[in-house]
Amino acid sequence: MRYSCCLLALVAVPAALTAAPRDPAALAAVIDARLAAEWKKAGVAPAPAVDDATFLRRASLDLLGRVPAAAEVREFLADAAPDKRAKLVARLTAAGGHTRHMATFWRRTWVPQADTPEFARLADDFEAWVGARLQEGAPYDRVVRELLTLPAARTARGPVSPVGFFAASESKPENLAASATRAFLGVNLDCAQCHDHPFARWTRDQFWQTAAFFAPPMQDKAGKPAPPELTIPNTKRALSPELLDGTAVTWPDAPAPDTGRALLAGWLTAKDNPYFARNAVNRLWAHLYGTALVEPLDDLSGDGGNTGYHADLLKELATAFADGGFDLKYLTRALVLTKAYQLSAVVAEDQPSDPRLFARMPVRGLTGEQLYDSLRTAAGLPTERADTDRGLGLEARKRFAARFHVERPVTAERSVTQALAMMNGRLTSDLADPAKNPTLGGVVGAPFLDTKGKVETLFLAALGREPTAKELRTMTDHIEGAFEADRDRALGDVFWALVNSTEFNTNH
Template identity: 25%
Template sequence: MARDWAANKLTPNAPADDSVFVRRIYLDVVGRIPTTREAEEFLASKEDGKRAALIDKLLDSEGYVQNYFHYWADVLRVQSKGQRAGPAYVHFIKDALRSNKPYDMFVREMVAGDGKAWSDGAIGYYTRDRGMPLDNMASTLRIFLGTRIECAQCHNHPFDKWTQMQFYEMAAFTFGVEIRDSGGSFTGGISDLLRDQGMAIRTTFKQPEWPKNSTTEADRLAFWAELEKVGRARRAAEDYLLKAERLYNQAMSGPRGIGRYPKVTFDEKRKVTLPPDYQYDDAKPKSVVKPAAIMGHACTPLPGETRVQAYARWLANPDNDRFNKVVVNRLWKKVFGLALIEPLDDLTDTTVAVNPELLSHLEKLMVSLNYDMKAYLRILFNTSTYQRQASHEEVALGTASHFTGPLLRRMTAEQLWDSFVTLINPNPDMLNMASHEFFEQRRLAVEKVADPAETLKSIQMAAKKFQEQPEGVEALQKRLVEAREEAKKYQSIAATATGPEKQAAAAHAAECHVKIKTISREITALYTNARRTVMTEVIIPGQKKLFEKVTGKPFEIIAYEPNQEVPIQAAPSADMQATGAANGGLKMAPEDGKIKTTKPTKAEVAEAEIRAWSEEAMYYAIPRKHWRDYFRSRAQQSRQWLRAAEIESPAPRGHYLREFGQSDREIIENSNNEASVPQALALMNGELLPQIVHRYSQLMLSVGKARSADERIDAAYMAVLSRKPTAREKGLCLQAQEKGLSTVEDLIYALINTQQFIFNQ
């Protein structure tokens, strides 16, 4: 960088002070401004190397996962709603970031992904473009190789060297990818079993035939009596069947959802052909096209590899020059605001970086780090260039930027929303049980272990047991009717009897009521046993078999009640174990190393929240008599003000995120951060400001700790801008107070509408 500055006669920007750095690093790594507490702790620290320590801490936090998920979701056009594999795809991306999966592996798993969505969320990369294999291939080259080849789908590229034949040669690698809905036999199996039970009932309880050659009253009465008996038994059996079906629907609510999930496979026999209107001399229309790489080294499948696996290996390869260029440029732009090559997804043979020496160094660095994105980002964040003051000059299209410091940037929609949430929530990164992500992970865990292929046999066995029970239910129902008739008879006698006879009749009637209650309990117990049968012979065996097959570890259940949700088996993260609310509701056995499953109770979840909220209440000096109100307010905040990554992706239309420019995820990198009138109206008239100035918001709690008017002004600036006001700003505040803007709420409203808040400096 220094040589480039000298060559262009530029002076680097002055170093940024700690207040600028702490706000910038929180926005760039975890996607939100720091809380007052976080900013004050950093600014008060006198330790050497505190900036590097904070960078490490933030890169290892869940906030990093949430922030960078937004970036990749925009690039990959991820939609968790409206896409059948969407939730699993979201989980795959977040888990890759959480585990710091190498970038090349991350890409290969998506491009070569196969299987079912609940077992391999990476297939969402293909299901996102279901029915559009050619468009998917064009997007792949643009996203990962910075090459726009889509124009060559219809004709030779008018602005680059790519031909239409080369487009189809590349498409031949992935054209064999097929997307089908899985689990049909599973849901169909349930329907078939229930239908068979219905047929069995109709066969068992056949309607009697009218007696032939018999006209006596006794024959007619006998026929009607038999018809009533069979009808009553049949109705009881059908009623039980209906209840059994409801039990299935309830108990299998997670696994039945598998039928809606797609499966990706690869058919080697499926070939791509040229379009009917192909007009070039190198081939005839509708000709079969063989796969061939259009750049770099050859792409030849190894023994046992499919074409798409070879394609993924060729694509995400250290020898693929464009693959390396694009990833280092993407992450550089995320950190500094502009890439070394702009646009970074339209590279040609003549493209030259603004600093070729730096770009070459970064490519080698990324390869040497084995595509460790966190390690690469850590280096960039620790550079003196990043830690300089921001450059405020706008870089015009086609103009080179020599990065004398990071560029001044307007917050993204997600950063702005998460910063508002930070002003409201004293602990914005706390695990949120109400989040869309948490719900989807639990749902995914259920579907992952309840493999229909593993459990269909168990379902058939359970259905056979169900089929054996209608007669038992019918007998109980008959006893119940008889008991009620007997009770009516005794009640009739009691109405006419007097003295001891009346008391005796009442006693007999009471006995019948006891009998009615006893029989009713027997019927309830029978249905409860059916529910238990579904759980013990359908759900749990499938979980046990799959878990032990995958992990090689024993599956042990330490708690189960028939009405509980299905126990889930998975490995919880350390912070989730600490709160007793691991994904899927799991706890790790402390000594023997075995994973034991149990659903966390509401009391356990509440205990973790109360612990955190109690610590907050003590920190903010809330009187103990007000703790109950504070806890109630915090519970409401947790439900209503979620981080952007915890909301469905993209957010619903009309949400603040969409108003502030969140991508609709229809095309690559479709977000915008331009100001608009709807944004101003949303801030003026929406629900944000009342929540930000609520007595128990993070901002107002911080202001509430101040002892004087000056300290309250300082606290407001620290919460919103992560710094104290300058002497000039404090003077302006005093002038505003003299003109009637005397409340701290007036100051807060002014601050959140300033460019200093909306921009990342």
């Protein structure tokens, strides 16, 4: 028989942000003050703060892409330092696991096509390139400029490059224009490809003028390189590259093949670009809070980009991000150190909360990568070795992640097929076997642990917390009610039930 377990005062307003503080806590205080003002205006009381166990699990999933190991839980809960959460955030964002997790996040943002079977081959090298740049501490604007101008970066595996961004768009100027403006500006230019955008100011000419930056140089009458032109399909009109804001473009006398992309990248990543920093902040906020400050994510160019609950906050954070040198770790730490990030997902019934107010944390489904790495972490298995899982290595992780792919975690719902795969799939079934699960094997063979201690250890490993009295009694009765020879299997039942619970499969 198997069981399932489920778990369903702010600072004073600081002075206005006049210069970007490099101290993440100072920026976090500004965010909290702005949100508190919105809550007061809406007459909404925020949810209570989460306990240490919930914060550790939430931060580990968001920053490392996995649940914390049992030893990490014990150490954090035993720490009595008042600033232990800030120290945890600094440690997690400095870890290699954070680099890998965020490389996947930015790859998925910039090259979403790699989540489809047709382009899946592009993911590995592209993520390796992004990871290498993040590990070096490259500022966000530099990473994007290098991506658009296609340099090579050398890692331990050899030279890699972000060519996947171009391959996913089949290197077609019109596809690249749509992808680049969406990914790096949060501007949905696609609708202007065939006609003027019906809800924004973008025109068909602007679409093709942007696409022309990705076209190769032309030749003038003397046979010398000249700025490119693109002919709009089914017309005789040829357009030269022009920037969306009308800024004049200065071309060299002899444009090189990458001149157009370099000129576009320089404007796109400029500190005063009205969309670049806002788009990055908005996407990172959505990753950590479930909902973006301004929705929809892919279109900051409409009225929503300048109005709504938090348009001013988004602009303020974008300024701080740009003034801080486009430092992703600085921004990430600030967003995670807010009191808002540390709010519970549970609110009183008489306090309904619009998710756009961020007065509580939404429950979010795990991505396929988070789920796979969390299963292996809970079982005491490494997440990055290539010689595990019956010799299938990282290919098994990719197949698992593809099966459990979600578009946006905040709206994710497990399908029947996915639920059955979790309950009856090979990986989950293997992890109910003490011989294939180091955590379970260690618990089974620990002579110093009684049944209560064994159950508590499995809860710490899987859910990052101790069991409630009711859970402890239920699980203990199940194990001690089994025949002596079946108690190892009964412990496997407990582990199986925990990793199949709603609590394990979500971040809350």
